[in-house]
Amino acid sequence: MMSIAVFILFFILSFLLGSWTDTVMAKLRRESTLPLRIASGGCILIVTAMAACLIGGAAHLPANVTAIVALCALIVIAVSGIVMKKRTGSGLKVLWPHFDQKSAAMTAVCALITALQVYGAVSYAFENAHVLEGVRAAAKVFDSGRMFTADPMMLIVGLLSRITGVHPLNLIFGVLPATLITFYYVCYAAVIFEVTDGYKRFVSFVAVSLLNLFGYQSQVLIPATLLLSWSGTWVFIIHGLLGTASVILNACMKALPDKVRADENEINDELLEEWDMKNHRIINARNLAIALGVLAVALIGTIVVLNGKINSLYAATLNLQEDMNSRCAMYEFVGAEGKVEGYLLRGSDGTLSFIGGGSSANADDLADFIGKYGTSVTKWYVYGEDEESAGAMRTLTSNGTVDAEKVFVISADELTE
């Protein structure tokens, strides 16, 4: 229930705050779209909350006070945005002007893909604990009730958890996935709607979804991987803020004044003429671009091949040490005189057994040798009771260097060839 309530509240607030974007786009003589309004509104909401948390953290304010400050700021921004929008009279372009069967089907498929990812994020846990690296800041806010300087998104999570009484981990994995993952896909929709049209929007959305599902790279990029760190600051920046900002910057670019555009057209015509003349030379811009493209493909191919080889080598050596440690092994002990004086057996369960040892002259070397594998020998077999056969064993066990649970004497008289 809480996740539904947070979802509805977040998107309503985003819609209201996004009225500023309508105003800005109207000034740029461009029309705003619904995804852009919600995406930008959500970014404004999160940035405002971050700012309030960072200010609260710098001043070590209680969480409740910080929440009130953030709420007041959001209300002021939302109300002023709506007032500005009414004054400028900016419109809102409908998502799809003709919402036909094909558009409805594509929208439904996109919604289903998003919903499945949300379900996966809620139901499945990543085995690498480092995805939780930043959550300790939220846990600290939750436990102490005070803000401090830390990752801003985690401060927001901590603030929400303190207010609602829900543990930060329950919030991150139970309540926020539906809201945040859907929000980031709305941000992608805002970008895709701006740069493509028709069925290409659907293809682009599917490609972005596949990248999020298959795009985990390395430990370093965990903080930026959407389906692993949706509550993180880097995910907000890369998957939300940058995309939304790119739409507005593209709009600014397209809104260049007419005079500048006319001059630009004239320059473009001159450049085209020059380009046409240069086209007849062997070394010209087109041929250089082709050569560059071929070089880039060769470089990419080399990297892919090398990457494959490195991956296979890494996979082969991954468990090698652990595998070696878990097997039975035998080691040869060479005494002071350079002769083989005994054998150490290490079982797969880690227990040690020793055969031989020689005289007490070998005691120091034998202590170093056994010490590499442990300090306790379960069974020690010696070839006799005399100094020549058991001297080293007696020295090490009597001075406590090695702890022998059982010692067996193998009488040489009983050994026949």
Next chain:
Amino acid sequence: MIRELFYKLHTAFRSFIGEGNAVVLFVAASLFILLICLSEKRRYRNMFTVMSPLSTIGLAVSEVIDRVAGAGYAKPVLKAAAVLFAACLSILAVTSSGKLVFSGELCEKAENEMHIPAYLVDAMNGIPEGDARVLVPYDRAPYFAAYSSRFVLSSDILKGSDESVIRTELDGIHPDMKKIAGIAHREGFEYVVLPVDIWPEVPITKCGYELVLENEGCRLYREVRDP
């Protein structure tokens, strides 16, 4: 020598970027879009789209399929096959960009809403209320830190040779408990959490710690103090 150079460059690149393919895909997508603009002799007015890497790749994929679909094929079957081929190639390029986020190797069904293994939650709840200094394996430490701020963890306290010793010993299956217990006593760690899949020569119960809790995933030990 050039091969060694490429190897070094790729190793450095890979250690930072990981698989590296998604970044390569982004560069290829950007180049493709640039080539489209050059070939159509127009200025690309959506240049800021490159700020969103995944959107750039998505845009390039849609352009590839659109251009293949728009090529002048005589027969519809050929056209359909070409579009299907372009789509498969794009899907292959995209899905090989990294490891699966959802795969048996990397994730499993969550045991609880917190996404913390249940055996660790038991261990954490087994430590009485109040601040507690806990020595815990480095790969489990983030769970403790995320669960509660009352745990003062070995991953935050230990530096230098002590950190190296703990990491090395707990990475193996035959850790030296005397060394671990020595560091734990010296740094004042009242609790020690150890995995069950280790076989130390000397158990930690002989080094001044007593077993408090044991479950299928870990053992919780508490420092023995004189009454």
